[in-house]
Amino acid sequence: MNSESLSRIILTLVTFIPLAGSLLLLLIPRRDRDIKVFALVISLLSFVTSLHLPVHLHRNLAGFQFEIDKLWITSPNIHYHMGVDGVSVWLIVLTTFLTPLCVLISWTSIHERVKEFFILLLILETALIGVFTSLDLFLFYFFWEATLIPMALLIGMYGHGRRVYAAVKFFLYTMVASVFMLAAILWLYAKTGSFDFVTIQNAIRSGSVENFAAAAQWLFLGFFVAFAVKVPLFPLHTWLPDAHVEAPTAGSVLLAGVLLKMGTYGMLRFNLGLFPEQSRHNAPWIMVLALIGIIYGALVSLVQPNMKKLIAYSSVSHLGFVVLGIFSFTNAGLNGAVFVMLAHGVATGALFMLAGILYERRHTYEISDFGGLATPMPLYAAFFLFIVLASVGLPLLNGFIGEFLVLSGAFQARPIYGILGATGVIWSAGYLLWMYQRVFFGKVKHEVNKILPDLNVREKAALWPAAAMALLMGVAPILWLSSIDPAVQSALAPFAQLAAKVVGQ
């Protein structure tokens, strides 16, 4: 098959290969090893397939590419409409990149109901990719809700002690918030007769939507609440630490790595894309919340005795940067926000894998149970340090580029935002390095820790790609930014016009 004809169906393939794999898994007999190998093959296959997207993406075009648009249901007017731009393409690749690592990291830690685990994982992957490919609001909402069930089941069935509480809290929080989005979507459909993102966007821009001015603020909030809970934006973040601490490692990796980005992606695509004026209007308080999130998340991380909770709160802090960047409406800010999404996905995903590796050996996440681990596990310590430095934002590693761009965007928007945001970088260095010191340096305090085995081949196979990616993204960010920038610029176009309007008056 040549690449031209592949491009026409590529999004369907990328989205549904994992689902097809999970259906095949249903048929495979319950021999754990076969199931794991099969899941790995499927997830690698979908990763390789998804690479077609960035390779054949026309980087200087702004609109959606690889589009598929077929009528699904006539009444209501629902289309199977998929397409990607420079932003969503990388989020898809991030998802397919992390899933094989999740399979590897769950190899031995999941030992009962193995088949169900990998089926749920692959269904989750399809739903996550679907969120980033959908251009029909209905389809988007469909995938958005579809991520909920496998994730809640992964937490509730394979998690730790308070797993049921965490799963239910996660489910209800996000479900309740997303019904507001559904109400807003239904309103838009009732007034425009379409679920198509592009059609609705054009209708709003041309001012042909009846009663839009009165409803716009509510519609903006309807979408925003659903996304803010997913991000999670302070003060809607309380489900996140519970979900992370109880989730199995693979669940945490996908939760932090991809699920949270659904929220920020939604803000970028829908809040900015459909309601530019309301976005501008609401930006001040949203940016303040983002700043509170950055600083609050960092401060709470600083005092966490539990390693996984620390990483979870650090996500609150990092995702605050993304929101700050998005609502700065500057070119640098948006580019940075998207880059932080990707960098955080790789780095935090890797941090959760590292925490999971330790948990498999010691069955605890308490920092005080460790100390001096650099002696028995030198390679593990080296990986950990590398990822911590990437996450902290050391130049030449991936965390730096994004945060730098976000902060320069925030400075352009209002200097005080930049200054306050910059303290977040300092805090993150503080809590991560301090944790690193307590876990790895000094003498081995506990006898059991002296004989901990270092990384095995499988664990290395899961960590090397993440570390290599962290380095590559730090050294050659242009590979990513060259396709992110046109997409971001077209998202910003209405804001430039708005600004011009203000100046013209």
Place this chain on the structure above:
Amino acid sequence: MSLLAHSLPALFAQAQAFTPPSGSEYMRILPELVLSVFGMIVMFVDPLLDENRSQKSLGTIALIGALAALASTFFTAQYPGSAFWNMVRVDGFSVFFHFLVIAIAAVVILSSYEYMAVQRIRAGEYYGLILFGTVGMCLMSSAVELVLIFIALEISSISTYVLAGFRRHEASSSESSLKYFLLGSFATAFFLYGVALMFGATGSTNIDAISHALHSGNVPVLAYVAVALMFVGLGFKVASAPFHVWTPDVYEGAPAPIVGLMSTGPKAAAFAVLLRVMFEINAPGRFWLIWVSAALSMTLGNLGALVQDNVKRLLAYSSIAHAGYLLIGFAVLRDFGTSTLGVSAAMFYTAAYAATNVGAFAVVSHFANAGEKYVTLEDYAGLGRRSPMLAATLAFFLMSLIGIPITGGFFAKFYVLSAALKADLVGLTIIGVLNSAVGAYYYLRIIVMMYMREPRGEVPVTSAPPATALAIAVCVLATLYLGVFPGRVLDLATQSASQLLRSATTIGATLPSSTGPAQ
């Protein structure tokens, strides 16, 4: 047959000049005839068969009857028009509900096979009553004469009263039956009173004539009272608040498959009557009645369900809440287009809810085991591990009740809410949306129980016998079909809704927008 005013005297005059109904008129009640004949066969055969071995054969006769009636519905659909002195009308609307109600009965009969054997209940009149009850429900959807509607309502109600008490040696079942009977007769009396007042107000009990009378002049106050009283009677049947208090007790005591029937069949039929009465005569003053009842049903149903520990009671409260969502579709009235949306959304909702709920109760009645011992939430702990397939299907039905995509329940809610938004019923939509979020919690409790708790040893788990498995499979497929390809069914509903409304608008004037204050 171009008599405009079909008052009762006119009917008598017609009856005197007796012209026997033509063959095609009999075709228009063919499903009812088939069901009655098979019902009688069941009753005749019952004493002839050996008591211990008759269960399955009686069930099979009833099932064949239901399937034959289902097939005959297709023939009936070829003969649209009125029959029997304009008392019955076959149109897209009645065919839709015939098909739905008979299909429900067939699936319930299938899922009763195992239940009757496990509970050691003598089948006998059980299957006969299901068929006779279905006759009543079918007639309710095609009758256009209030007196006939009342009779049909009684036929279906009395069968269900008896069926609710079928677990004879259980006090709770007798309580259920008695409660249902007493309150139900009270409610049908309200309906009858409403019919009488409507006759007083308009001089007729024929829906077309009433519609004409109400449009041709001032609407008498009596008509408002009549509509309200009829709404009370029908509101009881569909278990909408504030006429819902009987539901949890009755559902808890009645045999589980019968609850599956009660919560869908008579309900669908009563909704059909409500649609005809409300929309075809363009009932005056209905807007706020329905608005309040919808809001109350959703809220009270969901709040009540939050604290239930018995799965049957929980589903009873959930059915109150769903009656509320469905009523949202009834509140939609603006112009021809949006009303069509509202009616078709309500019709789709009845179908989706029926597919889901009958399936859910089939699973519940399988798990309940002898004497319905295992129906509390605790008993469902760990079922995901012990009986993966059944637990997965129950979880699927619950997701449909929550309204999660790819299930029929999702599109049902979706159509109803988008119709409401189209008619600018923002308040009711928000109440509905918030309620569906509350609702997610208690359905989720069952899923959590099944998948995230350790199994309890003492609860026996058996695999489902073929008949039950088939019944459940039919429901899963129907729910999935409505969730993935809702287009076909919605088109059917839209066609019949526009037929229904067009006949309303051609008989009366155009729909006046003043009957429903916009919010």
